[in-house]
Amino acid sequence: MDSQHEIDFNRIERAITYIRENFREQPSLEDIAEWVHLSPYHFQKMFKAWAGVSPKKFLQFTTIGYAKKMLREKSIPLPDVVHNTGLSGTGRLHDLFITIEGMTPAEYRDGGSRLTINYSFTDTPFGRILIASTPKGICYLVFSDHEVVSLQDLYNEFPEAIFRSKTDVMQESAKHFFSVHGKPQRPVNLHIKGTGFQLKIWEALLSIPEGALSSYETIAHKAGKKKAARAAGNAIGKNPVAILIPCHRVIRASGMTGGYRWGNNRKIAIIGWEAAHKNNTP
Numbered sequence: 001m002d003s004q005h006e007i008d009f010n011r012i013e014r015a016i017t018y019i020r021e022n023f024r025e026q027p028s029l030e031d032i033a034e035w036v037h038l039s040p041y042h043f044q045k046m047f048k049a050w051a052g053v054s055p056k057k058f059l060q061f062t063t064i065g066y067a068k069k070m071l072r073e074k075s076i077p078l079p080d081v082v083h084n085t086g087l088s089g090t091g092r093l094h095d096l097f098i099t100i101e102g103m104t105p106a107e108y109r110d111g112g113s114r115l116t117i118n119y120s121f122t123d124t125p126f127g128r129i130l131i132a133s134t135p136k137g138i139c140y141l142v143f144s145d146h147e148v149v150s151l152q153d154l155y156n157e158f159p160e161a162i163f164r165s166k167t168d169v170m171q172e173s174a175k176h177f178f179s180v181h182g183k184p185q186r187p188v189n190l191h192i193k194g195t196g197f198q199l200k201i202w203e204a205l206l207s208i209p210e211g212a213l214s215s216y217e218t219i220a221h222k223a224g225k226k227k228a229a230r231a232a233g234n235a236i237g238k239n240p241v242a243i244l245i246p247c248h249r250v251i252r253a254s255g256m257t258g259g260y261r262w263g264n265n266r267k268i269a270i271i272g273w274e275a276a277h278k279n280n281t282p
Contacts, residue, residue, distance in 0.1 A: 009127050011036050012050055013265050015043075019059055020268055029055055050125055053276040061275040098244055100203055101136055103193040112158030115139075118166040119154060121147060124178040125273065126266050129242070130154060133170045137189030141174065141241045143262040157240070177243050192240050200224065201235035208249040211274045215253045237261055243270070 018035045019027065032055055033043035047055045107114060119132040121144060130150045132140035140157060144150035155163065173186050194202065204222035208214045220232035239247040242262060248270045252258045260267035 006123065006127065008046060008050060009125060009269075011038070012047065012269060015047070015055070016265050016269050016272070019055075020265070023059065026059065051273055051276050058272050058276055061272045098188045098190060098206055100190045100192060100199060100206070100245075102199050103191065108193045110160055112161035115158060115161040116164065117154075117158060117161045118164050118168050118171065119151070120165065120167040120171055122167075122175060124175075126178075126269055129178075131171050131174060133168055133174075134191045137191035138170055138174050138241055138244060139191045139193075141244060143242060143266065174244060188244060190241055190244060194235075194238070194240075197223070197225070197231070198235040198238060201232050202239060202245045205236070205239070205245050205247055205250065208246055210246075213249050213251050213271065216250055216258070217253055219250055233258075249274075 014036050015032050018032055022031075029040050029044060033040040036043060038046070044055065047058070051058050053061075102108075103112075115134050117132050117134055117139060119130060119140075121128055121130055123129075126143065128144045128147070130140070130142050130144045130147070131138065132154055140154055142150060142153070169186070170188070174188050192199075192202070200223040201219060204219045207222060216229040216233045216236070219236065220226060220228045223232065225232065236247045236250055237259070239245050239261070242248075248260060248267045250258070257264060257268055257271070
């Protein structure tokens with residue numbers, strides 16, 4: 001798809017790859033702009049429109065130093081996050097509450113035989129997404145580089161469900177998470193299937209505030225499994241709802257970013273984007 005969103009994100013992704021590989025040298029605006037074949041002026045303008053901050057400031061948020069700083073900070077309880085308007089200047093959905101409702105054993109076992117699922121595709125600053133919902137909430141949200149493949153993956157996830165190509169109110173509310181100036185429409189409910197352990201891990205991810213980071217060990221501890229960091233990592237990797245369940249906010253205890261189901265460069269981009277908007281410093 002040749003949408004402007006995708007073109008811009010591809011340019012930003014190349015810039016982020018360059019920053020990631022050369023952050024120790026703290027590359028200049030001119031260096032990064034040359035790498036993506038744009039003039040410094042146009043690159044600065046495009047990057048600031050996308051991230052809300054300059055490339056130099058964004059670089060600071062994507063370095064190992066920033067990651068380690070975030071890991072040293074104490075985690076804020078979810079109720080405090082809900083009422084904390086640290087991003088009030090940007091109007092983002094920092095305080096939109098998300099709850100998880102696990103699917104019933106029958107829904108889980110029967111592949112969604114009792115479910116009607118709406119789905120739609122849309123563009124975001126980080127690429128195109130496929131988002132799907134049941135009458136109870138969002139059940140699936142993935143980054144989609146190939147629509148046919150992504151749709152087939154959704155069908156495979158719920159092989160007995162009835163599918164409709166339709167955008168509903170729940171999907172519209174969830175999409176505001178990708179908007180700098182979005183306003184809450186309604187609380188976002190998630191209706192997802194997973195084992196008891198996976199649901200505990202995904203709930204623990206919701207306690208990580210926007211703009212902050214946590215480690216796999218910390219998430220395992222919050223889920224009541226202090227010595228299960230590897231198992232926690234596996235559960236995090238199977239998160240069926242990108243962004244809303246913020247698996248991108250989990251990195252290694254060393255400060256390295258670790259893996260991401262939808263690409264490590266995309267993970268770094270989202271981390272930097274959230275940190276930039278939290279600080280809201282040009």
